[in-house]
Amino acid sequence: MNLYDLLARVFPHSYLMKFTSVLVVSSVLPLVAVALIVPDLFAQVAMALAAGAVASFVMSVFAVRSLLKPVGRLAFTMREWGRTGRVLPLPEGYTDDIGTLLARTNRLLARAQRSLDRSWTEEDSDPLTGALNLQGAERLLVDAPAGWLIAMDLDKFDLINVDLGRREGDRILCDVVQICSDVLRQDDMLARIDSDMFLVFLPGASREVAGRISARLGRAISEDIFKGDLTLTASFGLANYQGGGEVSALLTEVEEQLQRAKNAGGNIIAGANSEGAAAA
Structure with missing residues (x-):
């Protein structure tokens, strides 16, 4: 910010004056230079004006x-x-307008980060996976902006618990949370709301984006988690959230879409543009 620092000393309280002074100097200085270099300005006025205009623009x-x-x-x-x-x-x-904006942005970001940090409490977290639990998800959704909600259920997960034992099942649940975290953005929400059911919220996302992210989650899970002849797949239900609405009704809607996917045989995305699309 060398030029900005220099102008901050001359016009410390006004960004507009900084901007105006730059435009004035950059417009006048080249014309003055051309007039000094070219003695017979009247004879070469066209060339002088053209050169000055180009130099001023640059x-x-x-x-x-x-x-x-x-x-x-x-x-x-x-x-x-x-x-x-x-x-x-x-x-x-x-101390000008931009300086005030930078300082206030620092304060707002620090305050927002502290609020996010406080939101992750023991009461709102799943002790096994470290993701949010249902209570934490509901609390964050109350103040969340518009976006899309994804309910994800692991297909035939009970067979893993029966065949491999509860401990191995718990380890796979932790792996699923890590896989989802790798796919999702920093500001997306991930929660484990039941034994093998998860909730994802995509703030600001479109219907198409929600469908694509669901497909990416399904592929990542099926590619990374398999035990012997058993490949783990997932079913997805999608619902739109307008922001500031009734969370319980939204959860009911997204779980209904998830049930449609499960009833259709699993490994399916329901509620996106491509109804019945394969998840993996």
Whole structure:
């Protein structure tokens, strides 16, 4: 932010003055330079104006790009927090409009991260897998934005418990949570709400995205988890969440879609655009 730092000393309280000064200097300076270099300006006025216009444009582009670096850094920080959950501190100390925006963004991100950290309590977590439990999922969904909800059930999981034992079944459940975490984004929600039933919430996702993510989860599970001749598959039910609605009714709807997939033989996605699409 070299140019920005320089202008911050001259115009510490106004981003607009920084921007205006850059445009004025980048427009006038090339014309002055051309006038000094070309003695007979009247004879070569066309060439001078053209050269000045090109030089002004190039200087303006580079100068404005430098001025917008703080805004670009702000956008990168927000994307990184949404993708990975890491809070990258923004520079502070500037007293103009952009400086205020950077400082307030730091405060808001820190506050949001603390709220997320507090949301993960023992009461809201599944002790076996570490994912949210039903109570934690319901509490987060109450204040969640619009998106899509996915109910996922492992097909014929009871056979694994019978054939391989409860301990091996528990280990597979933990593996499933890890696989889902690898597929999902940082701000997606994952919860274990029953023995072998999971809930995924995709904030801001479309119907098509929910269907694609369900298919990716199904493929990942079937490719990574198999015991002898038994390959683990999953069924999926999808439902749209408008945000701020009745959570219990939404859970009922998504479980009904899941039951449709199970009744159709399993390893199927119900509720997406491609009804009855194979999950893996």
